[in-house]
Amino acid sequence: MRRAGVLAAAVVAVAVASAAPSSGFVTGAARPPQPSVARTGGTVVGTGTPASCTSRAVVRAVARGGVITFDCGPQPVTIEMKRTAKVVNTSASVVLDGGGLVTLSGGGERRILYMNTCDRAQVWTTSHCNDQAEPRLVVRRIRLADGDATGETTDGGGGGAIFVRGGRLKIIDSQFVGNRCDRTGPDLGGGAVRVLDQYADRAVVVRRSTFTGGRCSNGAALSSIGVSWRISGSTFTDNRAIGRGANPQRTGTPGGGSGGAIYLDGDAIHLRVQDSTITGNHAREGGGAIFFVSNDRTGTLTIDGSQLADNPSEGFETLPGIFFLGASRTITDSTVR
Template sequence: MVFCTVTFTLTNCSNDENLEPSIEVLNPLENPENGPAAGNPDGDSPIPAEAGTEDVTNPDSIVGDGTPESCTCDAVVDAVAKGGKITFDCGPDPITIIMDKTAKVFNDANRDVIIDGGGLVTLSGNGTNRILYMNTCDPDQVWTTDHCQDQDHPRLTVQNITFADGNSINETEYDGGGAIWVRGGRFKAVNCRFFNNVCASTGPDVGGGAIRVFSQYNNLPVYIVNSTFGGMQGYGNTGSNGGALSSIGVSWTIINSLLSYNKAIGNGGNPAQSGTPGGGSGGAIYNDGNTMTLTVLGSLIEQNEVIAYGSSIFFVSNDHSGNIRIDNSVISNNIGGSWYPVYPSISMHSDTPIEVTNSTIE
């Protein structure tokens, strides 16, 4: 899939032309449609069927009527609220849709929510807003079971799409997740790019510059497939912990993906050291909680930065369960931090099982 282009289009559903990005974050990217392609170009690990793209041949909603002007954030918000299979018809050229409000999944609308950008669409928070939100335990999005923390739906898939300039710094109740915040059901991202997204810059237990996830159904993994987080200087994602990805008690399987130039900029770790605000762990990936696994296949993790621990990966299981598996991957040239008991740039308990095959970690 080819993403790179010199075409640039912006549409905005806001009447407020004076919105200014927070001084705590970088200015929005000038041309977010540009930048590195989705995925690790050298990644060739097999992709399980359940981790692949979803069929959107017969969409339930089409954003746009064939023109760039018809593709607005209101149209995206309405489509996501209805759920189902969502595609875009914004014309033949790449387009950036400015999201000045968050698109939110309603738990009673459709068991499946599939957002497919066709390789042409960027959703931009414009440096001021989170882009996408799903939470099975948020009553405002409708409770559908008496066990909201462990239900099998909605099943949210984002594919063939770019998320840029998301910002959740001003979110207080559900913090972290600059581009996407998810709790419950299932979530996966396939053939996606995440550029310049940010969340809170300090705090011991907040993170996910791009994505933050909680409570996946039956402890099944989040799949991240053929996707790019950062990828080059100026495109990386930033948060207190987990510059790209953050979770508590969630398993991840990351396949043929590129995570680079992401930063965990908090300070003091978790729990926060005396006199510090806490955070700064997991330059690319931050996994905390119990009974979880991290699987990295065919992926490249490099040039991520950290203040405290785990310049590439922070994986701490409170009950010392779970494991890490790394195959056919390269983890190198990550910067900063300490506490690397087994492999450089990976912070973990020394008794955490870790299996590394056909990989370079340096």
């Protein structure tokens, strides 16, 4: 982020509060019918017991691609990942569907899920790896917890639960809890999710999902460079940007500390937050809820039917809990305080 200067805090009173949405993640619910491998071209992880649902099986299923479902028994189950599950770029799509019962845990030691169309180790399929339509990654009805990308350096690191570069990403009815990435760095982020590049500059879609307890230098829930987002029916709580020194970092500091929940940097980027709740997040520098910088001032921020409250910014903000630098911001039927 090439920020020309720090703007002074401004206090703005904005309209009507909306109720906090449900996360959509149903623990203890009856499992949906598991699809046949032959019929869907996908994979079922497990054979009906918790013990049959292993990290190795998840890693292999993600590498194979297609629709991935789970048969781990009727109760909620946690699978501790011994390795990061990595998408192979020859897959047209990967749909990871936990059925509302499955948690994938990084155990506080590793990133959980990785897709990178510019990583030759995952097969380089085009000469324009940063702008290709596939793979399409969909994460739905699953809980991703205790992922940690600390020390990861590929494409700048970040993304404690999920790292994506290229292709397309969609997150539906999922929970992200206690994910981490490096504690300092001026433009590093994504305690839960880090995204670089999306096909044809299309937006990442997040629906009916929750992000809680993330910690990272910037963007303790979501972080991206040059990427737009459409977020609806989702909740962000207790995420903290813990870096120090902002971006570009002040002399004598390691940098970071912006975007307690959400951190967006780039040029023609657009963020839409609809029917969502962002409360109790914190930034050591700017934007306790949202940090948004469009370097060429063409980006837009839209907040509709949402509640943003109690998201302190220790350093700077343009609205309560928001640091915005772009073309326009539109706030309707929402509370921002």
